[in-house]
Amino acid sequence: xxxxxxxxxxxIDSAASNPDIRLYLLxxxxxxxxRDIAARLGRAMGPEAERVEIEPANLxxxxxxxxxxxxxxxxxxxxxxxxxxxxxxxxxxxxxxLLAAERAxxxxxxxxxxxxxxxxxxxLATASPRAMTCVFYVPEAGEADKIxxxxxxxxxxxxxxxxxxxxxxxxxxxxxxxTRELEKIALYLDAAPERPREVDDxxxxxxxxxxxxSEISRAIDAAIDGGPDHLxxxxxxxxxxxxxxxxxxxxxxxxxMTLAELRAEIDGGANANTVIERVFFRERATTARALRIWSxxxxxxxxxxxxxxxxxxxxxxxxxxxxxxxxxxxxxxxAARQRG
Numbered sequence: 001x002x003x004x005x006x007x008x009x010x011x012i013d014s015a016a017s018n019p020d021i022r023l024y025l026l027x028x029x030x031x032x033x034x035r036d037i038a039a040r041l042g043r044a045m046g047p048e049a050e051r052v053e054i055e056p057a058n059l060x061x062x063x064x065x066x067x068x069x070x071x072x073x074x075x076x077x078x079x080x081x082x083x084x085x086x087x088x089x090x091x092x093x094x095x096x097x098l099l100a101a102e103r104a105x106x107x108x109x110x111x112x113x114x115x116x117x118x119x120x121x122x123x124l125a126t127a128s129p130r131a132m133t134c135v136f137y138v139p140e141a142g143e144a145d146k147i148x149x150x151x152x153x154x155x156x157x158x159x160x161x162x163x164x165x166x167x168x169x170x171x172x173x174x175x176x177x178x179t180r181e182l183e184k185i186a187l188y189l190d191a192a193p194e195r196p197r198e199v200d201d202x203x204x205x206x207x208x209x210x211x212x213x214s215e216i217s218r219a220i221d222a223a224i225d226g227g228p229d230h231l232x233x234x235x236x237x238x239x240x241x242x243x244x245x246x247x248x249x250x251x252x253x254x255x256x257m258t259l260a261e262l263r264a265e266i267d268g269g270a271n272a273n274t275v276i277e278r279v280f281f282r283e284r285a286t287t288a289r290a291l292r293i294w295s296x297x298x299x300x301x302x303x304x305x306x307x308x309x310x311x312x313x314x315x316x317x318x319x320x321x322x323x324x325x326x327x328x329x330x331x332x333x334x335a336a337r338q339r340g
Contacts, residue, residue, distance in 0.1 A: 001133070002126050008134040012041050015107045016079060022070060022104040023095060023131040027122060029257055030136035031113035031307065032250045035314075036176040037134075038083055038109045045107075050080035052106075053315075056087045059094040066094040070104040080106045085311050087112040092120045099128045113307065138254055139175075144168035148178050152199065155182050156191035160200045167204070173254075177247050215241060220252050221286045223328045224259070226293065226335030235325050245324030249310045252328065253303055255283070259290055260299045267296060293339045302331045 003011065011021055024041065026034035042051060052069055059066055066082065074080040084091065087110045098108060115121055117135065125131035139147055148171075149164040159167070171177035188206075191197035215237055222231035238248065262275050272291065279287045294302075309327035312318055 001129060001131065003132045003134050005134060008037065008132060009040070011132055012037060013044050015041055015044050015081075016046065019105060019107075021130060021132050022098060022108060023125055023128070024107065024109045025095075025112065025122065025125040025131060025133040026109065026136060027112040027115050027117075027119075027133070028136040029113060030138045030175070031111065031253070031310075032177070033136040033139075033175040034111045034113065035085075036179055037136075038111055039176070041081060041083075041107065041109050045079045045081050048078045050074045050076075050078055052080060052082045054082060054084050056084060056091050059084070060090040063094040064097055066091075066108065067097045067101040067104070070098055070106045070108055071101065072106070082106060082108040084108070084110045085314075086114075086307065087121070088114055089120055092124060095121060095124055095131075099124070099130050104130075114304075138257070139173050144171075144173040144178075147173075147175055148182070151175070151179050151182050152185075154193070155186040156193045156196045157182060157186055157189070158196055158198045160198055163199050163201060163204060166201070171247065174247060174250050177250070215243065216248050216251055217283075219248060219328065220255055221283075223252060223332045224255060224286055224290050224294075224335060226332055226337075226339050228329055228332040228336065231328060231332045235328065239321060245313060245321045246310065249306050249313075249324055249327065252331070253306050253310075256299055256303045256306070256331075259287065259294060260296065260303065262287065262291060263294065263296050263299060266291065290335070293335060295338065298334055298338060302334055305330055 008024070011018065012024065015021065015024075026037055028034070042049060054066065054069065066084075069082050072080075091110065091112075095110070098104065110121075112121060122133055125133045145165045145168050148168040149159050152159050152164065152167075167178055167181060171181060185199055185203065186192070186197075189197040189199070189203065215234065219231060219234035219238055222234050258279070262279070265275050266272050272288075276284055276288050276291075306327050309323050312323050313320055
């Protein structure tokens with residue numbers, strides 16, 4: 001069945017006691033938002049819950065594994081759930097078997113940022129009463145402010161003045177980053193739903209909630225422009241500032257996705273100057289240069305590479321910033337090769 005964000009959130013929060021929904025399909029360009037909801041499922045299942053990670057490639061070769069895992073008991077008798085990241089149409093058969101199985105018991109969350117509403121996987125999940133689908137779009141500025149304020153309320157925080165907008169802007173509209181920042185603020189203020197606290201500009205200044213936004217933008221500009229040497233300098237500054245690699249990669253993906261949309265419009269006959277006018281003024285120069293060198297195929301290749309780096313960083317025992325730096329340098333080299 002199809003669900004909006006609020007319906008999905010309520011279902012996720014009650015997943016441990018509601019076995020009727022076997023599959024949660026989260027798709028659309030806002031992979032960060034989908035991952036945040038997937039993490040919410042983990043919290044709903046309880047601190048002792050076992051998380052089983054399955055790669056889409058494994059399901060393509062062994063589609064029956066998903067239904068088997070969904071019906072299996074945890075080794076220690078605790079709750080368990082299954083998560084699949086980077087899913088695509090190669091997971092259709094596995095999800096079909098899951099939804100048709102006689103029993104399941106362990107919920108499955110599938111993150112599929114690259115598929116569309118017309119895909120077979122979305123159609124399958126939408127048509128089943130045992131599945132729930134929700135599309136995630138990157139929020140616009142005003143919507144991101146509302147999301148920040150809503151997350152704050154869940155933490156027992158009341159945003160004052162422009163603090164919600166400030167948090168949203170610092171996080172680049174990334175729901176997951178906003179959640180983490182607001183969790184830190186709630187801890188700092190000792191806030192909770194039963195003891196609400198107010199968040200003002202002085203509070204944000206005190207804990208330094210800025211995420212190095214301008215530094216991140218410069219690094220992204222260097223990657224898209226095709227300047228590996230300049231990018232190395234910017235990555236060094238981010239490392240000194242202690243900026244997490246996840247917000248950097250996610251903002252790079254957002255910029256590349258915007259570039260892909262503009263590239264498609266221009267390739268379809270739209271006027272380049274008219275298209276550029278819709279871009280945020282600080283990014284127009286970089287975007288205009290990028291549109292002169294990046295092809296649609298290379299943009300999609302870059303998006304896939306950065307997303308794979310993010311998923312690798314989220315895995316246990318990873319190389320962290322090294323993986324992020326490697327992906328960003330690879331994007332810069334792709335741009336440099338196209339520029340000639």
